[in-house]
Amino acid sequence: KQLQVTPAFRNMASVAKKPKKSMDALEDESEALEALDSCQNEIDALNEKASEEILQVEQKYNALRKPYYQKRNEIIQRIPSFWVTAIVNHPQLSRILEEEEEECLQFLDKLEVEEHENIKSGYWINFYFDENPYFENKVLTKKFNLGAVNNETPVSTSTPIKWNPDRDLTKTLPKKMAAAGRRKRHLQYRTFFEWFTDNNDPINDDIAELIKDDLWLNPLQYYLVPDVEVEQEDDEDGEGEDDFGEEADEEEEAEEVEDEEEKAS
Amino acid sequence: KQLQVTPAFRNMASVAKKPKKSMDALEDESEALEALDSCQNEIDALNEKASEEILQVEQKYNALRKPYYQKRNEIIQRIPSFWVTAIVNHPQLSRILEEEEEECLQFLDKLEVEEHENIKSGYWINFYFDENPYFENKVLTKKFNLGAVNNETPVSTSTPIKWNPDRDLTKTLPKKMAAAGRRKRHLQYRTFFEWFTDNNDPINDDIAELIKDDLWLNPLQYYLVPDVEVEQEDDEDGEGEDDFGEEADEEEEAEEVEDEEEKAS
Numbered sequence: 001k002q003l004q005v006t007p008a009f010r011n012m013a014s015v016a017k018k019p020k021k022s023m024d025a026l027e028d029e030s031e032a033l034e035a036l037d038s039c040q041n042e043i044d045a046l047n048e049k050a051s052e053e054i055l056q057v058e059q060k061y062n063a064l065r066k067p068y069y070q071k072r073n074e075i076i077q078r079i080p081s082f083w084v085t086a087i088v089n090h091p092q093l094s095r096i097l098e099e100e101e102e103e104c105l106q107f108l109d110k111l112e113v114e115e116h117e118n119i120k121s122g123y124w125i126n127f128y129f130d131e132n133p134y135f136e137n138k139v140l141t142k143k144f145n146l147g148a149v150n151n152e153t154p155v156s157t158s159t160p161i162k163w164n165p166d167r168d169l170t171k172t173l174p175k176k177m178a179a180a181g182r183r184k185r186h187l188q189y190r191t192f193f194e195w196f197t198d199n200n201d202p203i204n205d206d207i208a209e210l211i212k213d214d215l216w217l218n219p220l221q222y223y224l225v226p227d228v229e230v231e232q233e234d235d236e237d238g239e240g241e242d243d244f245g246e247e248a249d250e251e252e253e254a255e256e257v258e259d260e261e262e263k264a265s
Numbered sequence: 266k267q268l269q270v271t272p273a274f275r276n277m278a279s280v281a282k283k284p285k286k287s288m289d290a291l292e293d294e295s296e297a298l299e300a301l302d303s304c305q306n307e308i309d310a311l312n313e314k315a316s317e318e319i320l321q322v323e324q325k326y327n328a329l330r331k332p333y334y335q336k337r338n339e340i341i342q343r344i345p346s347f348w349v350t351a352i353v354n355h356p357q358l359s360r361i362l363e364e365e366e367e368e369c370l371q372f373l374d375k376l377e378v379e380e381h382e383n384i385k386s387g388y389w390i391n392f393y394f395d396e397n398p399y400f401e402n403k404v405l406t407k408k409f410n411l412g413a414v415n416n417e418t419p420v421s422t423s424t425p426i427k428w429n430p431d432r433d434l435t436k437t438l439p440k441k442m443a444a445a446g447r448r449k450r451h452l453q454y455r456t457f458f459e460w461f462t463d464n465n466d467p468i469n470d471d472i473a474e475l476i477k478d479d480l481w482l483n484p485l486q487y488y489l490v491p492d493v494e495v496e497q498e499d500d501e502d503g504e505g506e507d508d509f510g511e512e513a514d515e516e517e518e519a520e521e522v523e524d525e526e527e528k529a530s
Contacts, residue, residue, distance in 0.1 A: 032343035033485075039337045040485045043330060047482070050326035054319050061315035065308060072304045078297035217312070220298075220305045 055120070062115055073110055076219070083108045086222040092210055098173055101192045107132035113216040122146045125211055134169065136162040144202055156202035161193070169193045320385070327380055338375055341484070348373045351487040357475055363438055366457045372397035378481040387411045390476055399434065401427040409467055421467035426458070434458045 021029075076082045084105040087093045097105070110128035122145040129138060142158045166172070170193045177190070195207045215222065286294075341347045349370040352358045362370070375393035392405040407423045431437070435458045442455070460472045480487065 029344055032340050036340045036485055043333045046326055046330050053322045057318045061311055065311050068304055068308045075297050075301045079294055220301055
């Protein structure tokens with residue numbers, strides 16, 4: 001916002017209520033305001049410089065991290081079902097993943113978050129898929145252009161998915177869910193592919209942010225069983241009361257963890 | 266969160282469902298997990314270093330800004346009613362300021378935000394008052410210790426106010442407001458001094474954050490009439506439709522702006 005140092009202060013009203021000021025006092029006030037304006041400009045300039053330096057640090061580390069992320073991706077490709085497992089284990093991401101989508105993400109071979117060189121301006125999330133029965137694409141990308149540069153309007157776009165006949169999960173899944181009368185979960189997006197294809201509100205895309213700022217930072221922690229659970233299994237027959245609330249949310253996936261519970265008991 | 270590389274992966278369940286893997290395949294997977302863990306540790310270490318460098322930049326600029334803030338405070342003290350005007354003009358802060366509190370804040374001579382040397386660990390907001398009919402204190406400080414260091418619990422504390430007899434605005438104001446049957450505004454805090462004395466939720470103290478991250482960064486912009494309004498006065502008799510919504514919120518303060526409107530017409 002551009003500001004003007006004009007004599008039209010809101011406090012003129014209150015000034016008017018007070019005993020009249022001498023011309024000297026008013027002149028000093030006016031001088032003080034000019035001095036204040038130039039002092040504030042110096043502070044603003046420092047803030048600008050601070051932001052720039054911080055951006056530089058972030059860019060430097062982005063470049064330093066890049067080879068590690070590449071190496072990490074190569075290692076991950078040696079571990080079957082790594083990404084789908086990490087997503088299934090992620091407390092928030094798992095909530096948008098429908099069972100059939102989980103089957104589809106078994107073919108997710110590589111996930112990649114690419115930040116723009118000016119990291120404030122946006123990022124891409126690339127999903128690389130093996131050949132699969134659902135769609136023809138090898139890569140599905142959701143691109144975020146957050147427009148910090150040049151004050152562009154924030155937009156996101158997603159690769160159009162070339163679904164195989166009758167395998168379009170954005171069409172078949174909602175129908176199935178409606179037919180089964182399943183209550184909606186309290187979430188902005190109902191399914192993974194609904195999230196992927198929805199570009200209505202790019203600056204409030206919680207799922208994209210979770211992928212970028214949480215899953216991508218350390219997917220291993222989600223692939224592995226969290227500490228807490230391991231400790232609870234060691235507890236005397238502990239049924240894991242602490243995360244009972246979470247489990248209750250996931251009743252629908254109950255079948256999928258049965259094997260695991262058999263193992264634990 | 267501490268993580269362990271244990272053989273208890275959640276995906277054991279799904280692995281079990283699949284055709285049995287050869288010992289070789291399992292060994293490779295296990296090797297890959299170890300490589301992944303060490304690669305992730307290197308990424309974590311880089312992230313740690315990035316955070317430290319960013320903190321250093323912030324500390325450097327905090328030190329560089331300090332003399333300008335001091336100079337700014339000296340200049341501001343030459344401008345009568347500066348802080349109370351800036352607060353009254355601030356769209357959010359003004360909403361917690363009751364009329365009688367505004368009178369009290371006319372004695373607010375200096376405002377200061379002091380960040381801890383480790384800026385993540387907290388900050389103080391100092392309100393310096395001239396001698397006034399409300400309380401004896403010369404300085405009212407609200408201190409935030411956000412406990413980023415050593416994982417302390419976040420706490421805030423406020424200087425106990427030595428109110429003069431019958432001038433305790435935390436007691437007289439709520440009574441008056443209740444007597445007048447005034448509906449509460451939709452805000453966490455109802456009055457300025459209720460905010461100041463309330464330390465129940467230091468990490469979600471919106472008002473403190475507005476003072477620190479908005480008002481303190483550039484109080485001049487709030488002291489001055491925003492551009493928008495000036496332009497609207499130049500418009501043909503413009504009644505300022507754009508911010509009519511805001512004005513409607515402030516009906517209660519209508520008397521206070523009458524003088525100003527007279528001047529404008």
